[in-house]
Amino acid sequence: MRIKTISRSVDEFTRERSQDLQRVFHNFDPSLRPMEKAVEYQRALTAAKLEKIFARPFVGAMDGHRDGISCMAKNPNYLKGIFSASMDGDIRLWDIATRRTVCQFPGHQGAVRGLTVSTDGNVLVSCGTDCNVRLWSVPRPSLEDSDLSSEKSTEPSAVYTCKNALLAVDHQFEGDLFATAGAQLDIWNHNRSQPVQSFTSGSHSVISVRFNPGEPDILATSSGDNHISIYDIRMSSAARKILMRTKTNSIAWNPMEPMNFTAANEDGNCYSFDGRKNEEAKCVHKDHVSAVMDIDFSPTGREFVTGSYDRSVRIFPYNGGHSREIYHTKRMQRVFCVKYSSDATYVISGSDDTNLRLWKAKASEQLGVILPREQKKHEYNEAVKNRYKHLPEIKRIVRHRHLPKPIYKAKAESRAMNDAKRRKDERRKAHSAPGTVVTESHRTRRIIKEVE
């Protein structure tokens, strides 16, 4: 006869000294946990509510400019610094941590329209409506900079003049060429005072330009006659051209998938394209009610931030049609430029009210050093909320955002208009012979044709 009973000795199951950690034991058997699904649902509900309680995205505003901000540039080598330029020609370098101006770059006579930094972080290129391109050498951040009272100002290292006003500038990745957009697209070298190469494309000006992070010789531009063109600077004319119904204000390439880019359009939508296949957009991101002015991707490539003429900043997932977050303030007027910080934690928006605003990318994130247990709890809350986020109670809480009244009303109006249009299209289709009326998908609706 063999008999064994459970006998637990206290030493095995408790700690020896008070300095030791407590002993914990796991048994993942589901029968020990009755109603586990209900408990998980309850935790998801609590996590969703807590997220809303801790959602305080606004960190601070950087003021100092005397006119509306027209453009910003990130320094790829230095996380704490950001360059911004305003409509009266004032260029400043800000320290994000202290939210103060470190250095000023005076010199432009009119509005500064484009700002960019070379990949090694040494040269700042700016261009403006006074037909000048100025190159500045970026001051190295040093311990002396901690003395905040002195705001240094520097002289440009080079000034190049053009015939027409310049509208945008972008620097090549891993190279020393930069491109300016104005009456035509020009490719410059740092040391030459005349453009190395020029691309003309009809009578309309080129509005924005962006180099591809993966291929150093490819760039995307948008022009005033509603075209988006992709150029290879080794060839003499555009590689691809897409004609849309409205003009594109800004383009951003996905840093993790460099063949895809997203275009911020005047009709309030952002269109993500595959650079190789342009007949239809990969995704249409619809949430803004007014023109989208600027767009920037997160370094993770998983989401992007847009700033719009309707006084709001939205964060979209890279493959989702609707925004996951909207930031707005009473004091923030038309947003003209946005940047996603290089550590994917902050979003900086520059707007018409002369302020740069610093926001958290994840509104309820705890900044600073997080203990490993806290980190695990955050991750658990995130995971359990994602598991149940399709259920009505939790969906309502997670989705809820307060919209400013003009945007709310504009959205309601556009919803009513779209519903009416859709109903009419359906009826038109139903009353016609089957096959004569074809519904266009959203991805192709706004594209007129692809050239080349």
Next chain:
Amino acid sequence: MEVALEDDNLMEKVVLPPDEQEIDVELEAKEKKYLRGEGANLEILKDKKLKTQLASREKLYGKSAKAAAKIEKWLLPASAGYLETDGLEKTWRVKQTDIAKEVDKLSLRNQYDIVLPDFGPYKLDFTASGRHMLAGGRKGHLALVDMMNMNLIKEIQVRETVRDVAFLHNDQFFAAAQKKYSYIYARDGTELHCLKERGPVARLRFLKNHFLLASVNKIGQLHYQDVTYGDMVASIRTGKGRTDVMEVNPYNGVVALGHSGGTVTMWKPTSQAPLVQMQCHPGPVSSVAFHPNGHLMATSGKERKVKIWDLRKFEEIQTIHGFHAKTLSFSQKGLLAAGTGSFVQVLGDSSGAYSRYMSHSMVKGYQIEKVMFRPYEDVLGMGHSMGWSSVLIPGSGEPNFDSWVANPFETSKQRREKEVHLLLDKLPPETIMLDPSKIGAMRPSRRKEKPTRGEIEAEKEVAIEAAKSIELKKKTKGRNKPSKRTKNKKELVEKAKRTFPEQEHSAVGKKRRIGEDAAAELPTSLKRFARKN
């Protein structure tokens, strides 16, 4: 992504040596338990994005089930108890004295009899971790014992009849059903609350996940009270008369009452009508017990039969003849203890059906009042008319506890943290339902959650009955006219009816869109306007 898939394919093609194959089969069997049911059917989905997302999730579930199965096989510190006899010896002839010879000293401490003849039959309750025990004698003796050290923490004499005792969420609070009212006491014996609303209570049970104290009183009313803020969540008139057989199903939080007509009814706090009514026995039901997995229920009736029911189909699985079990209890591993007179029989289902496993008989005069298995130990506690006892039943308890579910070696700090987490995870009473796995599942979309016509009718009838049986106070000084009395009674019934929205009468013609059946009769040019489902 594609590389990972290739790796998986490669792994499947490797052939393992035979003993590792055996281990694999064993692990697969364990894995099933951790998978918690079948995976979702993804073939019917048309949305490709959703399909890929769900497919990758299903893969993750598979991986975590594998990891959990491996942990169970290799990393759990303790193994279950067993009682194996060789050849002709039968397990039910093994006496506690024989067990005492074979077992170690630590387990021997769990075999004892405590004789307290003056204070009447004892009822027992254990905390969820099995560390503390509460014994309540009929004549008013309440004792809180720490089972690990056999320490008597507190004993009080309330000098009133005590009919039942129950722990609340931990050993700090307990409730006692006394002569006229129920009381909640703290661990040191101070009376904290007097629960007057319930009246004289026959049975008290605590629903752990919901923090609800459920009780059935002498009139047959069922009360649910939330002990965190004292709100009476539900008071239900069962309409079936007085009963003192009440048990809670740990799997879904449903309360089962056994009635004198032989029916077992199941209740949830959010509805006035029972969820299920089962005719279990020809005579009164003596006792009910639930298996921890929620699928089995054991009931015993006065006609000396114990029946095992499957709760998924509400069918009888097995009948055990021979004795009238006054009290029943399931252990964590599925052993069933039945106490009759001074004899306890333990049945085990090792061979598929429940058969005799062990038994224990006490001195003739000791009438067993309640049997209860102690959680996480191979111990059966019995409260009887002369005190309480404890015997060893190898193989009844779960050997490995999870520190975050129930920890018998809890320190006071861990206890306080656990209390906070329990409160944060407190479930609302609406989550009590027969099938708790429905929570979090997507229902096929319906505009509004509508109870069926039958349900509404049932609730309506119950409410009308309740309204009709309200007794109005007889007024004096000439205000007690019979016409006024009937008018007031009628108003009460109308009020009860009014709380239910009017049923839509199909007699009133409503404009309807052309349905699918009508579509077949339509001329072809109008077919495209038929409602598409």
